[in-house]
Amino acid sequence: MKEKDRYEEFLCRGCGASLKNSTTMRRKDTPYHICKTCGTAQCIYKDLKDLVTSNNASEDRNDDHQMEERFSRMEKYSGYAKLVMDYGCGNGQLAGYISSHGVPCFAIDTHNNSIIEHIPDGCICSISMVEVIEHLIDPEATIQTLSRLLRKGGTIYLETSTIDALLRFGEHDYIDPNIGHITILSQFALCKISENSSLDLEVINPTSFIMRKPSE
Numbered sequence: 001m002k003e004k005d006r007y008e009e010f011l012c013r014g015c016g017a018s019l020k021n022s023t024t025m026r027r028k029d030t031p032y033h034i035c036k037t038c039g040t041a042q043c044i045y046k047d048l049k050d051l052v053t054s055n056n057a058s059e060d061r062n063d064d065h066q067m068e069e070r071f072s073r074m075e076k077y078s079g080y081a082k083l084v085m086d087y088g089c090g091n092g093q094l095a096g097y098i099s100s101h102g103v104p105c106f107a108i109d110t111h112n113n114s115i116i117e118h119i120p121d122g123c124i125c126s127i128s129m130v131e132v133i134e135h136l137i138d139p140e141a142t143i144q145t146l147s148r149l150l151r152k153g154g155t156i157y158l159e160t161s162t163i164d165a166l167l168r169f170g171e172h173d174y175i176d177p178n179i180g181h182i183t184i185l186s187q188f189a190l191c192k193i194s195e196n197s198s199l200d201l202e203v204i205n206p207t208s209f210i211m212r213k214p215s216e
């Protein structure tokens with residue numbers, strides 16, 4: 001199949017609409033398809049194994065001040081959590097920070113992702129997912145899995161730069177295949193993914209969100 005045909009059959013990772021006739025922008029010689037329905041920018045790699053992701057980060061990416069802000073947002077919007085899972089933990093910096101503040105937290109990344117299959121439904125209070133969703137090929141499938149693990153009223157604390165925020169602040173460098181940013185969702189798409197995963201989306205700020213599982 002010619003590359004062009006493959007793209008035309010592709011469905012948007014944000015909203016499921018066809019990407020046929022979508023507009024394209026090139027970043028580092030890689031085409032990103034912009035969904036006409038939801039605005040999500042997404043690139044299709046021939047070989048996703050070539051991707052470099054922040055999961056490979058070996059050094060701490062965030063200072064203590066950022067960790068503190070993140071943790072206080074999680075506490076504010078998620079309430080007191082008895083069990084947190086940091087999904088896409090990288091080197092485990094955030095999970096370590098949360099644990100050191102007395103909240104049991106375990107960390108998941110590609111090396112131990114299969115643990116998720118053994119976690120019973122509805123037992124996790126809060127999931128953090130910081131700068132992870134933009135690396136995913138199927139963000140909705142991941143959020144649906146995480147939603148299943150949450151107890152009623154539980155939350156996913158999610159940070160990502162949406163396409164809306166990037167365009168507003170002119171930060172186009174974020175759209176970069178070399179750092180594994182393959183799916184830049186729009187806020188509309190985040191809303192749609194939440195809805196399809198039986199979660200309610202709350203916007204904290206342009207780059208921080210809560211997905212909440214209804215209490216009833």
Ligand SMILES: [Zn+2]
Binds near residue numbers: 014016
């Ligand atoms: Zn879309």
